[in-house]
Amino acid sequence: MATDGELPPEPHQVFDTILVLDFGSQYSHLITRRLRELNVYSEMLPCTQRIADLSWKPKGIILSGGPYSVYQNDAPHVDSAVFQLGVPVLGICYGLQEIAWYYEQTNVLAGEKREYGHSKVNVARHAGLAEHIDKLFDQIEDNMTAWMSHGDKLSHLPEHFVTVAYTSNAPFAGIAHARERLYGIQFHPEVTHTPEGKVLLKNFAVSICQAKTDWTMGRFVDKEIARIKALVGEKGQVIGAVSGGVDSTVAATLMQQAIGDRFHAVLVDTGLLRLNEAETVKKTMSRDLNINLAVVDAADLFLSRLKGVTDDPEKKRKIIGNTFIEVFQEKAKKIAAEAAGSPQAGEIEWLLQGTLYPDVIESISFKGPSATIKTHHNVGGLPATMNLRLIEPLRELFKDEVRVLGKELGVPEEHVWRHPFPGPGLAIRILGEVTPEQLRIAREADHIFITEIQAAGLYKKISQAYAALLPVKAVGVMGDKRVHSQVIALRAVETTDFMTADSFEFKHTFLKRVSNRIVNEVDGVCRVSYDITSKPPGTIEME
Numbered sequence: 001m002a003t004d005g006e007l008p009p010e011p012h013q014v015f016d017t018i019l020v021l022d023f024g025s026q027y028s029h030l031i032t033r034r035l036r037e038l039n040v041y042s043e044m045l046p047c048t049q050r051i052a053d054l055s056w057k058p059k060g061i062i063l064s065g066g067p068y069s070v071y072q073n074d075a076p077h078v079d080s081a082v083f084q085l086g087v088p089v090l091g092i093c094y095g096l097q098e099i100a101w102y103y104e105q106t107n108v109l110a111g112e113k114r115e116y117g118h119s120k121v122n123v124a125r126h127a128g129l130a131e132h133i134d135k136l137f138d139q140i141e142d143n144m145t146a147w148m149s150h151g152d153k154l155s156h157l158p159e160h161f162v163t164v165a166y167t168s169n170a171p172f173a174g175i176a177h178a179r180e181r182l183y184g185i186q187f188h189p190e191v192t193h194t195p196e197g198k199v200l201l202k203n204f205a206v207s208i209c210q211a212k213t214d215w216t217m218g219r220f221v222d223k224e225i226a227r228i229k230a231l232v233g234e235k236g237q238v239i240g241a242v243s244g245g246v247d248s249t250v251a252a253t254l255m256q257q258a259i260g261d262r263f264h265a266v267l268v269d270t271g272l273l274r275l276n277e278a279e280t281v282k283k284t285m286s287r288d289l290n291i292n293l294a295v296v297d298a299a300d301l302f303l304s305r306l307k308g309v310t311d312d313p314e315k316k317r318k319i320i321g322n323t324f325i326e327v328f329q330e331k332a333k334k335i336a337a338e339a340a341g342s343p344q345a346g347e348i349e350w351l352l353q354g355t356l357y358p359d360v361i362e363s364i365s366f367k368g369p370s371a372t373i374k375t376h377h378n379v380g381g382l383p384a385t386m387n388l389r390l391i392e393p394l395r396e397l398f399k400d401e402v403r404v405l406g407k408e409l410g411v412p413e414e415h416v417w418r419h420p421f422p423g424p425g426l427a428i429r430i431l432g433e434v435t436p437e438q439l440r441i442a443r444e445a446d447h448i449f450i451t452e453i454q455a456a457g458l459y460k461k462i463s464q465a466y467a468a469l470l471p472v473k474a475v476g477v478m479g480d481k482r483v484h485s486q487v488i489a490l491r492a493v494e495t496t497d498f499m500t501a502d503s504f505e506f507k508h509t510f511l512k513r514v515s516n517r518i519v520n521e522v523d524g525v526c527r528v529s530y531d532i533t534s535k536p537p538g539t540i541e542m543e
Helices: 026-036 080-084 094-105 129-135 197-208 217-232 246-262 277-288 299-306 315-339 355-365 401-410 438-455 508-521
Strands: 017-022 041-047 060-065 090-092 108-123 143-154 161-166 174-177 182-185 236-241 263-269 291-299 348-352 388-391 464-478 481-494 525-528
Touching: 017 026, 017 161, 026 041, 026 197, 026 355, 060 094, 060 197, 080 094, 090 094, 094 108, 094 143, 094 182, 094 481, 129 161, 129 174, 129 197, 182 197, 217 246, 217 388, 217 401, 236 246, 236 315, 246 263, 246 277, 246 401, 263 277, 263 315, 277 291, 291 315, 299 315, 315 348, 348 525, 438 464, 438 481, 438 525, 464 508, 464 525, 481 508, 508 525
Parallel strands: 017 041, 017 060, 060 090, 090 182, 236 263, 236 348, 263 291, 348 388, 481 525
Antiparallel strands: 108 143, 108 161, 161 174, 174 182, 464 481
C-alpha cells in the first residue's frame, strides 16, 4: 500500500511559479509554454480561480486574452484579490482591458476599427519616472512588430497609469501603473508572430517578478522520482499500458527508474500496429530500457470484432477501446495473481497514465472541454471494478518537455522523436472495413513513406506522417494490363500543439519517388495522392 507519510511538495511549492489565469484565448497555453522555455515554471488556472483557495503564492500573475468584452453583463472577471496580492500582474489583450475595467469601468469601448494581424508598436520610454515602468520593454526596439487580435480597446488611461506603448489604432497598446508593478499590453507576446515577445515575457517573469530560471528536466526527474516513491510506497506495484510512443515510453522509463520491477508494462498487440511495431517496442522496453514488459497478442480478437464495420469511425474506436480495456484488465488480473505470491511485493493498486499538461489545461479551461470531435482511445477509461488509482508523472509537462525528459532518462534518440501513433492504430487509417489484407496494404505503404522521410532527413521537421488507405478503387495500367486497384493517401503535417496543423511542403520529386515505390512494391495499389488539408477544417488523422 502507498505510504501515509508526507508527500514531496508540488512543483509550484518548489519552483518560483508564474500563474497564468485563462480567459479562454486560443493562445493561453502558449503563455505557459513560452515561460517554461525560459526555464521559468508556470501553471495555468481558469480566470475564475479564487486566490484564497491557492495553497501557494505565485511570483507573478498573467491575465490571458479571451473572446469576451469586459463591459458585457456576463463577461468573466478575476478575483479582485489578484490586484491585492502584492505580486506583479501582466494583462494581455483582454487581460489589459480587465485591468483597466477593474480601475474604471467606463474606459473600455468596442473598437471602431478592429486590429488583426501584424502591427507596428511604438514603445514610449519614461526616463525620470519609477524604474519599474520601463522594465517591460527593456532591450526591445522602440518600433517593434507585434501580433494584434482585438476589437475592443481602451478609450483613455485609468488613473495613475502611464502609456508605455501605442499603435496608430490603439493609443494605449501598453500601459503601466505609476507606482505598482502592474502592466497591460494589447498585443500577444506569446505567439511567434511577435518576434520580441519572448524577450517581453522574460522581462516580466525574470526582471520584474524576480522568478528564478531553475525549471529543468534534471530537477524535475529528482522531484518526480521522490514523489512516485512516496505515493507507491516500498512494496506497492504499478501497471501501465505502453504503445511505443514517446509519452508512454518516457512515463514507463521514469516509473522503472523509480520503483524497478514493481512496475509492469503491458503492450497489447491489437494487430493494428505498424510494421514490426510489437517487436520494436519489446526490444526497446526490455533490452534497452530494462522495463518489465508483457506482450499480449490479441490480434485475432480485435479483427474479429471489427469485421463488417465499414463506415462508422466512432463505432471502430469504441470497439477497439472496449476490447483494449477487456484485454488489459484480464492481463492486470494475471499479473496481480502472480505478484501476490511474492512476500516482497504489495498489491497492484496504481495505473500509470501518460497524461500531458495540455490535457490538464483542456479539463480546467474556463470555456470547459472542447466539443468532442472524436473519441480518444485512453486506458483512463478502465472500469471502476479494477480499483486502481491513477498515477500521472507527465501531467505537468508539454510534449517538447517530454522529449527533453526522455533524453535526460536515456531513452534512445529514435524513440524520443517518434511521431505520435493513435491508440486505435491503423484501423483509423483504413477507411472502410479493417481486414488482414487491408492492414497489409496500409502497413507496407506506411513503411515506405516513413522510410523515405527518414532517408531524406525530414523526420524531425515533420510532426506526424502516415499513409492511409482510401475506401475507393481506381483504374490503372500495370504491366500492360488494366487494373482496378486501391488508392493510398499520404499525409504529413507540421504543428507545435496538434490543435492546429498545416500540411508539410515536400518537394515534388520526393512525392514522385514515394508514389513510384508504393505503386511498384505494394500489391493492390495503383494510385497515390497527397492530402494538403490543414487542421481545421480537417483533423490530423483520417477518422
